[in-house]
Amino acid sequence: MSNFAELSDYKNNIIMNIISSTNLVKAIYNTDADFISQSLPVNFDASSLVYSSLFPYQYVPSVTTEAKTFVTMGFNNFKYINNIFKSGILTFYILVHHSLMSTDYHLRTDYILNQIDLLFNKKSDVGFFNLELYSGGDFIVNENYYGMSVSYKFTDFNR
Numbered sequence: 562m563s564n565f566a567e568l569s570d571y572k573n574n575i576i577m578n579i580i581s582s583t584n585l586v587k588a589i590y591n592t593d594a595d596f597i598s599q600s601l602p603v604n605f606d607a608s609s610l611v612y613s614s615l616f617p618y619q620y621v622p623s624v625t626t627e628a629k630t631f632v633t634m635g636f637n638n639f640k641y642i643n644n645i646f647k648s649g650i651l652t653f654y655i656l657v658h659h660s661l662m663s664t665d666y667h668l669r670t671d672y673i674l675n676q677i678d679l680l681f682n683k684k685s686d687v688g689f690f691n692l693e694l695y696s697g698g699d700f701i702v703n704e705n706y707y708g709m710s711v712s713y714k715f716t717d718f719n720r
């Protein structure tokens with residue numbers, strides 16, 4: 562494959578890594594302050610979070626959306642080497658309703674940010690590339706949602 566043909570595979574692999582992390586899934590799905598000790602529903606399918614709370618593209622909830630947690634992502638600054646897609650920036654956007662911010666594990670955004678970093682920073686088994694922390698910060702989404710972002714530079718494709 563060439564150019565951007567593999568981009569969907571990369572996104573799917575990243576999503577699969579996220580939904581395979583039980584604590585990260587609990588932080589996104591459960592709304593209680595002690596979300597880790599709360600069990601997920603019987604026969605819960607973590608893939609049900611995809612396109613409801615977990616998006617492989619940038620998504621901003623409307624002001625009327627129920628209190629939820631969202632993790633979205635963006636891919637930017639693509640670079641080519643010998644006409645093949647070889648590097649860029651992957652940014653995770655963590656959006657949390659203000660009523661869900663305070664938890665027994667400090668701020669929900671901080672907990673999720675740490676879990677994402679544990680999964681992806683300097684890992685070569687994420688997919689077909691290596692990720693390294695690039696930047697991060699916080700932002701206001703709207704009057705109900707607060708956000709944090711963390712960006713990783715991806716390079717060293719091993720395909």
